[in-house]
Amino acid sequence: MKQKDKVIPGEYLIPFILITSCFALWGFANDITNPMVEAFSRIFNMGVGGGTWVQVVFYGGYGAMAFPAAFFIKRYTYKAGILVGLGLYATGALLFIPASAIGLYYPFLIAYFVMTCGLSFLETSANPYILFMGPDSTATRRLNFAQAFNPMGSLTGMFVAKNLIQARLDPRGAAERMDLSAAEFEKVKMSDLEILSSPYIAIGGVIIVMFLIILFVKMPKNDDSNHKINFIGAVRNLLRVKRYREGVVAQLFYVGAQIMCWTFIVQYGQRIFVEQFGMTPGEGAQKAQYYNIIAMSIFLVARFVCTFLLKYIQPGKLLMILAMGGIGLAFGTIFLQDINGLYCLVGISACMSLMFPTIYGIALRGMGEDAKFGAAGLIMSIVGGTFLPKLQAFIIDQEVVFNLPAVNVSFVVPLICFLIIAVYGYRTVKFHLNEG
Template sequence: MASAPSNTVAEPGSSDTGSIHQTGNFKFALVSLTSLFFMWGFLTCLNDILIPYLKNMFELNYTQAMLVQFCFFGAYFIVSIPAGHLVGKIGYQKGIVTGLAIACVGCLMFYPSASYASYWMFLSAFFVLASGITILQVAANPYVSALGPAETASSRLTMTQAFNALGTTVAPFFGSWLILSNLPHSEDSSIAAVHQASTVQVPYLMLAGALCVLAIVFMILKLPLLGVKAESSSEKTTGSAWKYPHLVLGAVGIFVYVGAEVGIGSFLINFLTQPEIGGFTEAQAAKYIAYYFGGAMIGRFVGALVMQKIPAGKVLAFNATCAVILVGVAMFSAGTTAMWALLLVGLCNSIMFPTIFSLALQDLKQHTSQGSGVLCLAIVGGAIVPLLQGILADSLGIQLAFALPLICYAFIAYYGLVGSKAARPQTV
């Protein structure tokens, strides 16, 4: 088993690692961080546009097409541990700048991938891009949680995640307009492949420029210094975050949630183009993804307010139960009923990630940083579950393959009601 990130995450230059530094304005910091949540949501959602695009261009089956998500979310598993150590050494703000720079390089890699029309080069670009986003996640999620009272961490993280959902809502229109609607047609398949690949060059160069600008902005911003209490020679950290059952179950929850959300999003365009469902063109179907992620955006704004009054675990269980019902309807119906049932799952997804994340980190104390690294490792569910769903789709068809996300949501309902309240180990 790989070692977990260091449990010391204190900003360099801190004179008091045991408290949150009151330098700067927390509201200003939260507003600044929302741009990051927007950007990585935007970039992640573009995968759903590129999957059917690359599937057609390289004549892939569903399993092969899901390698996009396997490489993208596999980076979370590989990079999360080093990212935790990196953020622990250089601090949250420099970690954010590093993540933005690496994501910028990943976007630039799409240019040669398109020039050579190489699927494997595309997969490499996805991996590098996701590596940068992973560092952003490891730095930004706990940073937002720490920017205020612990009892409102779920609400605060849900609010910033709403801007992540805004990015995923805008991205389908961007991808449909600049990528899917501009696909050239040619009788020569090799020429068509090169021309199709070239349509991603300008969009990803634009994104690389935006990431570069953000990196420069975060280099010069004055953000609050904060950190988790560090080890000292007289107070050594004992035990491990892995002994907390609610964290372990929360990691499973993150795994299945990300897997289910990514799996549904990855198959949406192909699902909606089915004659018995929507019969849309790919460019038309891409725009409907905005409803899926738009529901998540609206739900996060509402959820941030609801969880001020209702326990987060109950809200999580309610949303997951609704998702189970909707996925079941999408599996066993047709036409607009199946289409809108699946799209409405996005509304149920809204509060799941930030709520599971914050519930799993409760009461970890000096193990909070390690726990954050464990949860970020669990995002690898976005690599595994869609690939398994692709195998099911190749053998059973797209609709029946949604049985896998249905099972994932059932576990999340259990976590909200029971798993998040698992007994905490006794501390000495």
């Protein structure tokens, strides 16, 4: 293979490995946190809607910091953006120490927000940095390969959530906790919060180590000798490109779908295991998280398979095919009320595996320096993780809708998301191949 055609040129190998490690680190944060919606709902005796404030602030941090991160890396470098991101990530994780001591819900939300401001810096910097580390002809494949390590971190986060948090929390559900005296409830709550916080505090230490490694390793500079910030001009250039505009919309709905499928699988499976298998709510949540880990494992394998298929299938076409598969499995998730519906929900992860990096790569193809602000727009679209799960949680809290379990019906929201992504894949194939 010619040097210009290499996915990862030799001179970028070490930097590529280090930045790809960051993909795993934010995957850990995302997927240790998704099951915490159910955990916080139990600990503070709230409905599902109350627990989803974790998602609102978590993914709201992405939206709040995406464009400030883009301005920063335009003024400085991708490496500087990575370091700021790691610093904020570590700070947010360590804020779990005072939050646990205080014992209230809102300090945890502040900690999540600070942490995800760091994740926004990381993703805004790392994704275009990976595109920068080699020729344009292999950029989408390179980003898909780097993104393949994201689910490794996600699997680790899910494993920690299941075995070091959910398995150790007090198994009593909301009704049983309401029967406790105020003193007993407070004791159980503080014990649970200490258990929940420990893994976040530990990852804060890991992030500090990663910060120091990247600080002292020489990394390639994306210096274009022009640090002037022409934000209006860059946005104007980006908005002229339909492929980019529509990509931001598609990414917003993809992120929402991913978060919903990996968050509410706990409530979906919990209903089945409590009603049909006689488990307690705590046991049902643990068992459902086991299926979430299976879903992420499938996602990981499918990511590598789909990255290979990109050598032979045009990205937009493969994106469309996978989105249509997601639609079909979402129908099964809605209408099958037994374990087969859970199998369909698990299978959706295979269809999602390619979506984020492929939408990202299609939208930013050939953007040059405008990619820095373009990346910010795509990362800001992660705010889909704030309002879409809130909408699904509202449906879940209705308990029964159209004589179906509300948690089943709620998956009509991800179904609509996959429909929008399928349309973007189709339009990429039919209209956007030669654009911009």
